[in-house]
Amino acid sequence: MRVLLLDYEYPRLASGAVAASEALARGLASRGVMVDVVTSGQHATTESCVLWNGGSSEEGLLTMHRVKSRAGYLLAALPLLRRLLRGERYDLVHVFFSRPTGALLPLLDLGDVPIIVSLHRSDDSSSAPHGPGAPVFRRLLGPFNRWIWRRADRLVAVSESLGALTLRGSPNLRYSVVHNGVDLARFRPARTLRRSRSGRVRCLAVAGLTERERMADLLRALARLERGRFELEIVGAGPEESRLRALAASLGVASEVVFGGPLSGAKVAERYREADLFTLAPSAEPTGSGFAEALASGLPIVGSSVGVIPELVEHGTNGLLVRPGDVKAIADAIGRLADDPHLRREMGRLNRLKAKATLDWSRITERYLSIYAGVQRRRPAPTRVAEIPSSTW
Numbered sequence: 001m002r003v004l005l006l007d008y009e010y011p012r013l014a015s016g017a018v019a020a021s022e023a024l025a026r027g028l029a030s031r032g033v034m035v036d037v038v039t040s041g042q043h044a045t046t047e048s049c050v051l052w053n054g055g056s057s058e059e060g061l062l063t064m065h066r067v068k069s070r071a072g073y074l075l076a077a078l079p080l081l082r083r084l085l086r087g088e089r090y091d092l093v094h095v096f097f098s099r100p101t102g103a104l105l106p107l108l109d110l111g112d113v114p115i116i117v118s119l120h121r122s123d124d125s126s127s128a129p130h131g132p133g134a135p136v137f138r139r140l141l142g143p144f145n146r147w148i149w150r151r152a153d154r155l156v157a158v159s160e161s162l163g164a165l166t167l168r169g170s171p172n173l174r175y176s177v178v179h180n181g182v183d184l185a186r187f188r189p190a191r192t193l194r195r196s197r198s199g200r201v202r203c204l205a206v207a208g209l210t211e212r213e214r215m216a217d218l219l220r221a222l223a224r225l226e227r228g229r230f231e232l233e234i235v236g237a238g239p240e241e242s243r244l245r246a247l248a249a250s251l252g253v254a255s256e257v258v259f260g261g262p263l264s265g266a267k268v269a270e271r272y273r274e275a276d277l278f279t280l281a282p283s284a285e286p287t288g289s290g291f292a293e294a295l296a297s298g299l300p301i302v303g304s305s306v307g308v309i310p311e312l313v314e315h316g317t318n319g320l321l322v323r324p325g326d327v328k329a330i331a332d333a334i335g336r337l338a339d340d341p342h343l344r345r346e347m348g349r350l351n352r353l354k355a356k357a358t359l360d361w362s363r364i365t366e367r368y369l370s371i372y373a374g375v376q377r378r379r380p381a382p383t384r385v386a387e388i389p390s391s392t393w
Contacts, residue, residue, distance in 0.1 A: 001372070002034040002088060006081075006104065007096035008073040010039040019289065020120065020158070020180045020364075021096050026051060027365030029060035036088070038081060040073045041066035053362075074103055081108055092372055095152075096120060102148040114375040117152040119162055119175075120287060146170050153375040156368075159308035162286045176371060179311070181364035182292040182355055186265060189298030189352055190273040200231040200256075201338045204275035204299070206268060206290040209238030213282045214304075214324060216240075216247055221330035223251040230338070232279070233258040235271055272297035276344065277337055283324040285309050296355040300347035302333040318350040 007021040021037075029035045030053035045066045052059040065084075067076035085108060094116040095101050102117060146169065149155055155175040157163035163175045203222075207213040215234060222232050234244070234257065241259065248254045260271065272278070278294035278301045285291070285307035294301050295312060301319030303309045313319035320336065322329035337344050 001032075001091045003028060003036070003372070004081075004084065004088075004090045004093045005035060005037045005096070006039075006077070006093070006101050007037065008040050008077075008101050010037060010096070020118075023181060023183070023361045024094075024365060024368060025062055027361055028369070029062035030056065031365065031369070032056040032058040032060045034060060035062045036065060036084060036090075037063070038065045038067065038077050038084070040069035040076065042069070044068045044076075074100055074107075077104065078107055085109065091376060092116065094118065098145050098148050103144075105148060105151055114153040114372075115151060116154050116156060116371065116375065117148060119155060119157045119166060120180075142169055149173055154371055156371065158287050159311055161307045161311070165286075178364060178367050178371070179308070179359060180287055180289055180292055181361035182289075182296045182359045183265075184296050184356060184360055186269045187272060187293045187296035187355075188269075189348065200229060201277065201334075202275045203230060203232045203277045203279040203302075203334060204235065204271055204294075205232065205278070205280045206235045206271070206293065207280055207282065208236050209234070209240040209244060211240060212284055213238075213240075213280065215244050217281055217325060217327050217330055218279055219244065219248050219251055219253060219257065220327045221334060222253050222256060224328065224331040225335055225338075227253075228256070230334070231256050231258065233260050233271060233275070235260040235263055235268060237262045268293070269297070272299060275299060277302060277334065279330070279334060280304075281322055281324055281326075281330055282306065288312055292355065292359050295351040295359065298348040298352040300337050300344045301351070302330060302337065312354075318347045318354060 005021060005025055010021045025035050025037050029051040043066065046063065048061055048063040050059050050061055065080055067073065067080055069076060081104065090113050092114050093110060095105065096118045097120060098117065105115065149166070149170060155166070155173060156178050157166065157175045158178065158180055160177050163177060166175065167173060205215065205218055207215070209215060218232060222230060245254070245259065248257045263271070272293060278291070278299040280290060281302065281304035283304070283306065285304070288308035288311070291301060291303060291309055291312050295318075301313050303313055303319060303321055304324040305315070305321040306324055310321060313321060315321040320333040322333055
């Protein structure tokens with residue numbers, strides 16, 4: 001099988017979708033698939049590597065084509081894609097993001113090649129974007145988005161909640177749900193019992209510092225808890241950092257808050273292993289990458305009951321869920337887990353088991369291979385992995 005994968009930001013930026021496209025490309029190639037990735041970069045380059053998982057009947061080849069992004073991905077990628085399509089016979093084209101990557105579809109002569117479009121964030125949906133000019137922007141782009149979705153042989157949403165957002169403007173669409181996976185080798189529980197040098201209960205939040213993540217609610221919840229008993233580390237960067245630092249100082253909890261900044265994947269994984277709880281209660285969460293990492297790291301979770309979070313966290317079983325903005329409920333949930341080490345350990349154990357059972361990238365890759373087999377038109381489908389049913393497919 002030969003697959004053409006389009007992702008304008010793979011793998012320069014550290015978003016969940018980038019991790020998904022990179023892990024999928026490598027997973028496919030390790031199973032003997034020939035994968036061409038067209039993405040952007042500072043310089044135009046082409047690099048190839050042979051991959052094999054040790055069990056497939058043959059090796060695969062992953063070729064990364066970077067186009068110089070100064071002129072914009074669409075303009076830079078179009079000539080390369082046309083050359084690739086003239087020179088190669090692809091079995092499938094997989095597009096990450098409706099915009100801007102999906103805007104290439106009407107400009108390419110794909111013939112009868114099946115197309116998969118992956119929706120990985122809220123601005124792929126009918127309800128996005130937000131802000132003062134959002135209604136006009138949606139009116140202009142809405143019909144184009146719907147054309148892209150209808151052009152696809154299969155839509156894949158990273159969560160049921162994101163798929164439901166898409167249905168708001170296109171109620172007749174059908175989609176499959178494939179959650180983002182997680183690197184179980186990198187994100188893993190601590191080998192020994194967690195012990196804090198300060199004696200504090202360590203809470204960890206990993207996310208961009210934006211208004212949507214509602215980090216201010218975590219600071220206000222911390223201020224309601226027993227002083228000196230808790231520590232909150234915030235890993236990430238964003239436009240809200242200055243305001244959050246000022247808020248921590250005004251609440252008198254600055255000495256109990258660590259702003260860790262943006263960290264590499266290995267460093268982030270260390271922070272999970274050093275924490276006692278994962279705490280994040282955003283107002284929206286379409287992808288849940290941080291929550292998947294917390295599951296894999298064996299951490300109990302305090303989260304909000306929005307987006308993909310309830311799909312990963314069952315309230316009272318492997319975490320505690322609250323309404324976004326309910327500062328008292330956040331504080332109570334953190335306090336409850338802090339007071340019950342046995343409950344924390346049991347939730348952490350269940351989270352690791354859940355991650356191994358559902359979020360291993362090898363399982364996610366097999367799920368995509370099953371979807372690929374279902375849309376291929378020119379040859380009999382190979383042995384299929386049973387598809388996980390979703391609400392609309």
